[in-house]
Amino acid sequence: MIVVTAAGGRTGAAVVRALWSRGERVRAVVGSGRPRPELTALGADVVPADLTDVAAVESLLAGADALYLIWPNFDPGEATGAGALLAAAGRAGVGRVVYHSVLRPQARAMPHHAAKDRVEEVLDGSGLRWRVLQPCAYADNFDGQLTEVAATGLLRSPWGLERAQSLVDLRDVADAAAVLLTDEGLDGGTFEAAGPQPLTAPQIAEHLGARLGREVRAVDAVPDGPVPPPEDYAGRCRRLMFDHYRAHGFIGSPRVLEALLGRPARTFADHLDALELPSGARELR
Known part of the structure; x- marks a missing residue:
């Protein structure tokens, strides 16, 4: 049996x-007891659980063959909370842990990346059999x-x-996660998951236009105002993330994936191509 946390989210x-x-x-x-038909x-x-x-x-986790540890996005408690769950996994005798991290966790200009870097450090010293998946931004x-x-x-x-x-397509991320959860010979590995094309916003707009059957133009939506304060953790993370992308981009190699x-x-x-078109759009071919 494999346990997946934060399973109500899209990842x-x-x-x-x-x-x-x-x-x-x-x-x-x-995270809640509402129905999850999907x-x-x-x-x-x-199973709902906080x-x-x-405890x-x-x-x-008792008797689990593997744990896929996802922590909810932009949560200020990730470093502490995920670290506590890793200790719990050890006590429960989980056979293998795969941690859902992020590409470039060492980029400490982005607080949510830095949190994942700290969890990776805890994982390395945990005594567990572990692997880490580091996805790029999702298509x-x-x-x-x-x-x-x-x-x-x-x-x-x-x-x-x-x-x-x-x-990177989320389906590819999920397929890679399944490999890390089930295949042998990968313990102690850190695996990047980046898509095959570094795309700028104008190039993304061109692809969207081809799919939607109309011209699409990328416009620079410069964020307004100062960076949110630390108490607005999610807002601060998003702003610093986009500021980092604006300055440096966010690219990687697809070879490992x-x-x-x-x-x-x-x-x-x-x-x-796999998406349903919005009403009124037409695909150019």
């Missing part, structure tokens, strides 16, 4: 789906903008127009 749900496709039995730990349809044992309640989570991050982009022909880019991102998958990584165009 956790994708990992559950990838494991289901391999015939694995999954316990999906979610997970129960995959045969998952869906990840900061270490409750530890009881869910899926643009899915929610399709309707607006189709209507306006504008793609707003808070990271500017010049720097690129190596967008493709080695894990045993196939080419999906391109951004591949990702868009």
Whole structure:
């Protein structure tokens, strides 16, 4: 049995789906007791638990073959909370832990990256059998903008127009996670998951235009005002992240991901081809 935390989020749900496709039995730990039909349809044992309640989570880990540890995004308690769950995993006798980190966790200009770097350090000294997955920004991050982009022909880019991102399809991230959770010979490894094309906002807009059947132009959406204060942790993280992307981009190599998958990584165009078009849009071919 494999435990996946934060399984109610899009990353956790994708990992559950990838494991289901391999015939694995999954316990999906979610943050609330509301129905999760998307997970129960995959045969998952869906259990609500507060990840900061270490005793409750530890009881869910007993006898687990593996744990995929995702901490909710932009949460100021990640370094402490994830560290406590790693200790719980050790006490529960979990066979293997895979931690969902981020590409470039050592980039301490972004607090949520630095938190994951600290968790990786704890993991290294935990005595557990571990692997780490470090995904780049998701191609899926643009899915929610399709309707607006189709209507306006504008793609707003808070990271500017010049720097690129190596967008990775979440399905590839989930498939890589499934490999790390189930395959032998990978313990102690840190694995980057970056897409195959470094794309600037104008290049992303071009792909969106081809998919939507209209011209799309990228516009520089420069953030307003100062960086939010530390007490607004999520807002501060988002702003510093986009400021970092504006200055440096966020790119990586797909070679490690493709080695894990045993196939080419999906391109951004591949990702868009799988999406349902907004009403009124037409695909150019």
